[in-house]
Structures are given as C-alpha cells and as structure tokens.
Amino acid sequence: MATIQDRISKIVSERLGVDESEVKREATFKDDLGADSLDVVELVMELEDEFDLEISDEDAEKIGTVGDVVDYIERHQ
Amino acid sequence: MKGQHALVTGGSRGIGKAICLELASQGVHVAVNYSGNKEKAEQVADECRTYGVEAMTIQANVADSASVQSMVKTVMGEFGAIEILVNNAGITRDTLIMRMKEEDFDAVIDTNLKGVFNCAKAVTRPMMKQRYGRIINISSVVGVLGNAGQANYVASKAGVIGLTKSLARELANRNIRANAVAPGFIQTEMTDKLPEDTKGELLKQIPLGELGKPEDVAKVVAFLASDAASYMTGQTLHVDGGMVMP
Numbered sequence: 001m002a003t004i005q006d007r008i009s010k011i012v013s014e015r016l017g018v019d020e021s022e023v024k025r026e027a028t029f030k031d032d033l034g035a036d037s038l039d040v041v042e043l044v045m046e047l048e049d050e051f052d053l054e055i056s057d058e059d060a061e062k063i064g065t066v067g068d069v070v071d072y073i074e075r076h077q
Numbered sequence: 078m079k080g081q082h083a084l085v086t087g088g089s090r091g092i093g094k095a096i097c098l099e100l101a102s103q104g105v106h107v108a109v110n111y112s113g114n115k116e117k118a119e120q121v122a123d124e125c126r127t128y129g130v131e132a133m134t135i136q137a138n139v140a141d142s143a144s145v146q147s148m149v150k151t152v153m154g155e156f157g158a159i160e161i162l163v164n165n166a167g168i169t170r171d172t173l174i175m176r177m178k179e180e181d182f183d184a185v186i187d188t189n190l191k192g193v194f195n196c197a198k199a200v201t202r203p204m205m206k207q208r209y210g211r212i213i214n215i216s217s218v219v220g221v222l223g224n225a226g227q228a229n230y231v232a233s234k235a236g237v238i239g240l241t242k243s244l245a246r247e248l249a250n251r252n253i254r255a256n257a258v259a260p261g262f263i264q265t266e267m268t269d270k271l272p273e274d275t276k277g278e279l280l281k282q283i284p285l286g287e288l289g290k291p292e293d294v295a296k297v298v299a300f301l302a303s304d305a306a307s308y309m310t311g312q313t314l315h316v317d318g319g320m321v322m323p
Contacts (some may be wrong), residue, residue, distance in 0.1 A: 036252065037246070038205075038248075038250070041205075042205055045202060045205070045206070
C-alpha cells in the first residue's frame with residue numbers, strides 16, 4: 001500500500017502535469033506547481049474521492065503547499 | 078446531443094415544459110424538476126419518453142441549496158451524468174415598488190437568481206470532472222429593458238445575465254459553456270395573468286407583432302445546448318420578436 005504522501009504526489013503530478021519529483025512538501029500549488037485557483041478546487045475534489053473524506057471550503061481555502069494537504073489528510077484519516 | 082442528460086428546473090409547465098420536450102425530441106434524456114406540481118411533471122416526463130429517451134421527475138425548491146444538492150445527487154445517481162443544465166424555474170410577485178413587501182422581493186430573488194446560483198454550483202462538480210457541460214439560464218426581456226411593477230423580477234433576471242457571464246468566464250477552460258436566453262412575452266400561464274390592456278400595449282412594442290410560443294424559446298435553448306453553439310459562451314440570446322436589439 002502506497003503511503004499517503006505517495007498517493008497525494010501521484011494525484012498532484014497527474015492533475016497538474018508536473019513531475020512527481022517536483023511535488024515536495026514545501027512546494028506551493030500556485031507559485032511552484034503552476035496551479036490556478038480552479039486547479040486547486042479540482043485537486044481538493046479528487047483528494048476527497050481518493051481518501052473518502054470531505055474537506056470543508058474553509059479548510060480548502062487554507063491549503064497552500066503540498067505539506068498542508070499531507071498534514072490535513074493524515075489528521076483526518 | 079443524442080444520449081446526453083439534461084436537468085431542467087421548473088420543467089412541469091410553460092417554457093420549461095417546452096424545453097424538456099424539445100431536448101427529448103433531440104434524443105436527450107431529461108430530468109424534469111418541479112417544485113409543487115408532481116402530476117404535471119409526470120405528464121411531461123411521460124411525453125418525453127414518447128421520444129424514446131429516459132425521463133425522470135425530481136422535486137426540489139431551487140431557492141434552497143440543500144434541496145438542490147440532493148436533487149443533483151439523485152439525478153447523478155439515476156443518469157450517471159448531467160451534461161446540460163437549464164435554469165428555467167422562476168416566479169413573479171408583481172407590484173409597484175411603493176407597495177412591494179420585502180418578502181416579495183426576497184422570494185423572487187431567491188428563486189430566480191439564487192436558484193440559478195444554487196443549481197449551477199451543484200452541477201459544477203460533476204461537469205468539471207466530465208470536462209464537459211452546458212448551462213443555459215433563462216433570463217427575460219424585462220431584465221434588459223426594465224418594467225414597471227416588476228422591480229423584483231427585473232432585478233433577478235438582470236442578475237441572471239451577470240451571473241451567466243461570471244460562470245462563463247470561470248468555467249470556460251473546463252469546457253463548460255454558460256449562456257442565457259432572454260424570452261420576450263411568451264404565451265404561458267405567467268403572461269396569461271396580465272390584464273388585457275397591458276397585453277395590448279405590449280403587442281405595440283413587439284416588432285414581430287405577436288406573443289411568442291414556448292417552443293420558440295425551447296428551440297434556442299436546444300441550440301445553445303448543442304455543439305452547433307460550441308464557440309459561444311457568456312452570451313444572452315434574445316427571443317422576443319425583436320423587442321430588444323442590443
């Protein structure tokens with residue numbers, strides 16, 4: 001079973017068309033990975049499906065970096 | 078459009094009914110939303126099925142976001158996709174501003190404008206995933222011209238045009254198009270309520286000299302939903318016998 005980090009990296013790299021090696025903890029979605037705001041909304045939707053959880057709009061707005069997502073999902077699994 | 082799935086709000090009568098039937102006649106499966114009249118909605122669904130498509134009815138008050146979310150979930154469960162959303166549900170509470178109660182204003186805005194927001198928001202998720210969607214919002218000629226005695230309705234319908242433009246811009250790069258249709262005076266229960274002298278005055282303002290039929294609007298809605306309109310988004314098409322010439 002892949003780790004949470006691996007699963008997230010895979011989704012992010014597929015969705016944003018970046019290499020998995022670029023999906024580092026400190027990478028920001030918008031500046032480092034080139035996501036627009038709709039990309040982030042879509043990522044959140046896909047993560048909700050992958051991890052079978054619901055991320056509230058308030059929490060989704062706070063997501064800036066890959067690390068934010070990993071931490072959030074680890075906390076809520 | 079054959080084989081696609083449409084959700085039409087306020088589909089049990091008037092323009093909404095004509096839209097359901099027009100889409101069905103072009104091979105689109107139709108979910109007929111209604112707020113109160115289940116029997117009429119069932120009749121529309123039955124008539125849709127005579128074209129050999131699937132049809133379902135679904136009750137929801139579009140002004141209520143929870144109700145809308147559950148509607149979209151049910152339709153997605155039944156159809157598996159919603160490619161076309163037609164926001165048609167609308168009400169009137171006509172009176173002069175001096176006499177208009179706050180609740181008259183709110184009720185019309187909640188159904189006609191917030192209802193469009195609620196439904197568009199609810200289908201955005203499946204449409205974004207599909208990378209395909211067509212949203213058609215029904216505005217009105219009076220949303221462009223203004224009309225005495227209809228401040229609430231006019232405000233809601235003008236709002237729909239602005240909302241359509243925002244939807245179009247936000248969702249364009251996900252292959253979701255949003256357009257509006259602004260019907261003029263169309264023969265429906267809504268316009269039957271107008272006094273005869275008002276109708277006479279109205280006819281003088283219509284270059285084509287007669288009220289429109291619900292089918293006239295439905296055909297333009299179907300055009301916007303089809304790939305014939307694939308390079309159009311954010312537009313308002315006027316189906317009003319020439320009342321507005323923008």
